[in-house]
Amino acid sequence: MIPPAPVESRPARPVGPLVIAIEGVTKLYQMGEETIHALRGVTLEIRRNEYLAIMGPSGSGKSTLMNMLGCLDTPTSGRYEFNGIGVAGMTDDELAEIRNREIGFVFQTFNLLPRSDALRNVELPLIYGGVPALERHERARQALQDVGLGNRIHHKPNELSGGQRQRVAIARALVNRPSIILADEPTGNLDSKTGVEIMALFEDLYEQGNTLIVVTHEESVARHARRIIRLHDGLIESDAPVE
Amino acid sequence: MGRIIYEVTESIRIAMAQIRANKMRSALTMLGVVIGIVAVTLMGTAIRGIDIGFDRSLAMLGDDVLYVQKWPWHNVDDWWNYVDRTPMHPEDVAKLNRIIAGATDSQLVLAVFADARSSTLKAEGLMVSGVFTRGTTADYGRIVTTGFSEGRMFSDGESDAARQVCVLGYDVAQALFPGRSSVGSTVKVEGEPFEVIGVLDRQGSFLGLFSFDNQMIMPLGAYRKYFGIRDDNTEIQVKIKDKTRMEDAREELTGAMRRVRGQVPGERDNFSVNGQQAFKKQLDPIKQGIAFAGLFVTGLSLFVGAIGIMNITFVSVKERTKEIGTRKALGARRRTILLQFLIEAVSICILGGVIGLGLTYLLFAVIRSAAPSFPIEFSVVLVLVSMLVSVLTGVLSGIIPAWGASRLDPVVALRYE
Numbered sequence: 001m002i003p004p005a006p007v008e009s010r011p012a013r014p015v016g017p018l019v020i021a022i023e024g025v026t027k028l029y030q031m032g033e034e035t036i037h038a039l040r041g042v043t044l045e046i047r048r049n050e051y052l053a054i055m056g057p058s059g060s061g062k063s064t065l066m067n068m069l070g071c072l073d074t075p076t077s078g079r080y081e082f083n084g085i086g087v088a089g090m091t092d093d094e095l096a097e098i099r100n101r102e103i104g105f106v107f108q109t110f111n112l113l114p115r116s117d118a119l120r121n122v123e124l125p126l127i128y129g130g131v132p133a134l135e136r137h138e139r140a141r142q143a144l145q146d147v148g149l150g151n152r153i154h155h156k157p158n159e160l161s162g163g164q165r166q167r168v169a170i171a172r173a174l175v176n177r178p179s180i181i182l183a184d185e186p187t188g189n190l191d192s193k194t195g196v197e198i199m200a201l202f203e204d205l206y207e208q209g210n211t212l213i214v215v216t217h218e219e220s221v222a223r224h225a226r227r228i229i230r231l232h233d234g235l236i237e238s239d240a241p242v243e
Numbered sequence: 244m245g246r247i248i249y250e251v252t253e254s255i256r257i258a259m260a261q262i263r264a265n266k267m268r269s270a271l272t273m274l275g276v277v278i279g280i281v282a283v284t285l286m287g288t289a290i291r292g293i294d295i296g297f298d299r300s301l302a303m304l305g306d307d308v309l310y311v312q313k314w315p316w317h318n319v320d321d322w323w324n325y326v327d328r329t330p331m332h333p334e335d336v337a338k339l340n341r342i343i344a345g346a347t348d349s350q351l352v353l354a355v356f357a358d359a360r361s362s363t364l365k366a367e368g369l370m371v372s373g374v375f376t377r378g379t380t381a382d383y384g385r386i387v388t389t390g391f392s393e394g395r396m397f398s399d400g401e402s403d404a405a406r407q408v409c410v411l412g413y414d415v416a417q418a419l420f421p422g423r424s425s426v427g428s429t430v431k432v433e434g435e436p437f438e439v440i441g442v443l444d445r446q447g448s449f450l451g452l453f454s455f456d457n458q459m460i461m462p463l464g465a466y467r468k469y470f471g472i473r474d475d476n477t478e479i480q481v482k483i484k485d486k487t488r489m490e491d492a493r494e495e496l497t498g499a500m501r502r503v504r505g506q507v508p509g510e511r512d513n514f515s516v517n518g519q520q521a522f523k524k525q526l527d528p529i530k531q532g533i534a535f536a537g538l539f540v541t542g543l544s545l546f547v548g549a550i551g552i553m554n555i556t557f558v559s560v561k562e563r564t565k566e567i568g569t570r571k572a573l574g575a576r577r578r579t580i581l582l583q584f585l586i587e588a589v590s591i592c593i594l595g596g597v598i599g600l601g602l603t604y605l606l607f608a609v610i611r612s613a614a615p616s617f618p619i620e621f622s623v624v625l626v627l628v629s630m631l632v633s634v635l636t637g638v639l640s641g642i643i644p645a646w647g648a649s650r651l652d653p654v655v656a657l658r659y660e
Contacts, residue, residue: 072572072653093576100574107657111569115260127253128574130246172573 016048018084019179019211020069025078026234027064038064040234041078046180046213051206053222054215056231063184065231066215070103070182071095083179100128104173106183110165112157112172118144119153122172129176143171147201163194170201180211187221199224250579251586258587261559262594269591272555275548276595276636277602280629282541284603287628288619290534295618297526300449301519307486308386308518309496311335311354311479315515317525328513329504331356331477333463338503339479350492351499352482355382358466359476364459366419366430374415375458376432378466386482389455392416394426394441397462405464409437413445414456435469437461489518545636548595552640556588560648567648568656581649588641589634596633600626 027039039061046052046069056062067073068080071087074095080087082098090098099105104125112121122140131139144153147167157165166186173181183202187195202224206212214225222228223242230237262269310316313328336356343351357379363372377383384396397408409430416425416439425439446455483492497516504513560567567580607621 067654070572072657093578096571096574096576099572105572107569111565111572111657113566113569115257115264124253124570125573127249128246128570128576128579130249132245133249176574 016050018045019048019082020044020046021079021081022068022075023079025068025075025080027061027068027073028076037234039068039075042231042234042236044229044236044239046211048179048211049206049209051202051212051224051226052214053225053228054213054231055217055219055222055228056237057217059233060231061234062215062217062231064234066182066184066213069180069213070105071098096128100125101176102179104176104178104181106166106169106173106181106186108185108188110157110162110169110189112165112168114157117154117156118149118160118168118171121157121168122175125172125176139175140171143175144168146174147171161194162190163197166190166194166198167201170198170205174205174210180213181205183212183214185216185218186214187216187218195221247578250582254579254583254586255590257583258590261587262590268555269594272551273591273595273598275551276545276592276633277548277599279541279545279548279636280596280599280633281602281606282544283538283632284600284625284629285606286537286541287625288607290530290537292618293533294530297530299447301522301526303446303449303455305386305388305480305482306519307483309481309483309493310517311481311496311500312515312517313477316517316521324511325515331479331514335500335503336479339481339499342499342502346495346499350484350488350495352484353382353385354479354481355379355386356463357383357478357480358463358470359478360470362433362459362470364415364419364430364432366425366428369419369421371415371418371457373457374412375453376466376470377458377460378463378470379460380463383460383480386480389446390444392442392444393424394439396441396460402462402464405462405468407435407437407465408440408462410441410443410460411439412443412454412456412458414454415459416442432459432461433469437465489520493518545632549636549640552588552591552637553644555591556584556641556644557647559587560584560644564651564656564659567651568653568659571651571653572657577649579649580651581645584645584648585638585641588645589637592633592637592640593630596629599633600629603629 021044023043025039025042026037029036029038042061042065054062054065064073068075071082071090072095074080074088074090078088082102085098087095087098105111113124116124119137119140122143123136126136126139141150141153144150147170149164149167149171152160152164152168155164157168160168166189170181170186173183186202187198190198199221202212202214206226212225214221216222225242227239227241229239311331313330314325319325333356336354339354343349343354357377359375359377361373362376363370364374365371381397381399381402391410392413394410396410397406401408409432411419411425411430419425419430420428425442428439429436430439431437443456443458448454448456481492481496483489483496485492493516497512500514500516501512506513567575570580570583603625604621607619610617610619
């Protein structure tokens with residue numbers, strides 16, 4: 001199936017190297033008797049240092065696409081290359097390896113470990129990456145410093161405000177220096193003032209050269225990005241730069 | 244390599260935090276393991292104690308003595324084949340000893356005749372009845388290894404002259420002459436006066452049934468003079484040279500006895516050669532039965548404890564489904580998640596095992612002060628086995644929920660509320 005957005009209408013792309021290339025990706029779910037076509041053939045390229053928002057109503061395939069981009073899920077059919085490596089046929093543990101090294105996740109509900117302090121939380125991806133303890137501490141401390149929490153490293157999540165928790169989660173996403181940062185409704189659980197702060201932090205990260213993908217249903221959040229992809233019924237409805 | 248070490252230390256840290264965070268739940272779950280470990284270690288020790296007790300009892304019979312008797316020591320269904328056998332006679336012993344002396348490289352050392360009955364003893368107004376009274380020769384002292392707490396065995400001269408002297412078992416001497424020496428005193432055996440010349444060391448009872456301290460020994464001549472011959476209880480005790488060659492000795496003794504009895508080839512033995520192995524053969528299945536039943540019952544309590552751990556691990560996995568999803572998103576592999584929950588289950592079991600061992604240690608102290616003769620010891624082996632059992636329990640009860648957790652789909656786990 002051909003995506004409806006005509007190629008000619010697309011803006012001039014940033015010229016960074018290709019990070020993600022997906023082509024004709026479909027995803028089917030079996031829900032009891034019914035087969036759900038979550039994605040019906042999506043083709044998409046994402047280059048380094050892009051700032052991308054993915055939008056769409058619920059049921060549009062937005063979450064499925066995000067899971068796919070985050071290597072949490074594999075396509076039913078189609079091609080998915082991450083940094084030039086085919087992801088489609090990978091085993092669970094190979095995918096875990098990719099997620100660990102290449103993808104930084106930021107969740108709507110922060111998903112911090114409640115009984116571990118900020119430093120421990122940020123260290124977690126480094127533990128799974130096999131980084132020795134001393135280097136781990138240093139890098140986690142630096143990442144917390146970078147998000148403005150250098151004085152909160154030994155606080156537990158319940159001792160931090162919502163915005164601070166999301167900063168810890170962002171530090172955790174950054175600590176492995178991933179190829180992309182994938183944020184799912186990052187301001188969904190925050191008040192608007194804190195949400196603005198987090199979006200400002202994202203802007204900083206983008207300025208520093210990171211690649212950001214934000215999944216949201218809020219127009220105001222999406223407008224921070226440089227490019228917006230709108231999904232509808234498992235297809236890309238539009239893929240356009242933000243004016 | 245580094246990674247697995249970091250993952251394991253992280254898992255141990257998480258497990259400890261988890262136990263601390265759910266103190267009540269962890270303690271209750273641990274209780275099952277504690278009870279299981281206490282039960283299993285106590286039972287193991289009890290079985291070992293019974294074992295040692297059996298061995299001690301068997302040693303009393305003499306592990307280098309064979310008994311030639313009319314009846315075998317095992318139960319017989321064909322009693323009619325035994326009832327008409329000729330009892331043992333002192334003349335048999337004389338012939339037997341001549342054969343032993345004449346044989347080259349004999350496994351047999353010495354044969355002694357003994358007769359026995361039950362009798363009542365009196366001394367200075369005190370009375371003991373049901374004393375196992377043995378009439379034998381001075382050679383008996385050369386077979387029996389029991390020492391004397393005072394006095395001596397009667398001599399060949401006293402034996403040949405049928406002197407009215409006797410050696411008392413420890414309990415008999417204590418009952419008739421409480422708190423003082425009995426050597427030189429006179430006891431009346433069924434009304435006949437005997438001079439006490441020795442008292443045996445304390446020996447204890449055989450399987451708690453028959454006390455070796457409730458006996459007396461007198462010269463055969465004197466015994467026969469007053470008590471006649473009750474042939475059924477007569478026996479020939481034969482000391483052997485090398486207890487590791489018991490079967491050779493038994494064969495040689497059987498051959499020698501057949502010669503004594505003048506039996507022709509093909510004829511059935513008209514005597515039985517008994518030894519402590521007969522008891523061992525009968526006791527071993529009983530011992531194994533007790534051990535099996537005991538360990539099975541106590542093992543059940545450990546099994547119940549293990550189910551508790553499995554249950555709590557399932558609950559833990561369910562509660563932390565979202566955490567599992569997060570960990571997977573951050574790069575935890577299946578092995579990592581499996582290890583984490585396995586280590587949690589094993590940690591609870593090890594803690595339970597340590598507490599259980601502590602309790603066992605205290606219980607041992609109590610038992611030791613209450614029953615000093617019961618053979619128990621708190622050994623390194625016990626500690627190692629308990630720890631091994633704890634770890635094994637943890638692994639077996641944790642593996643199914645942990646495996647389930649490791650296979651969770653990260654997308655589904657992340658969406659779980």
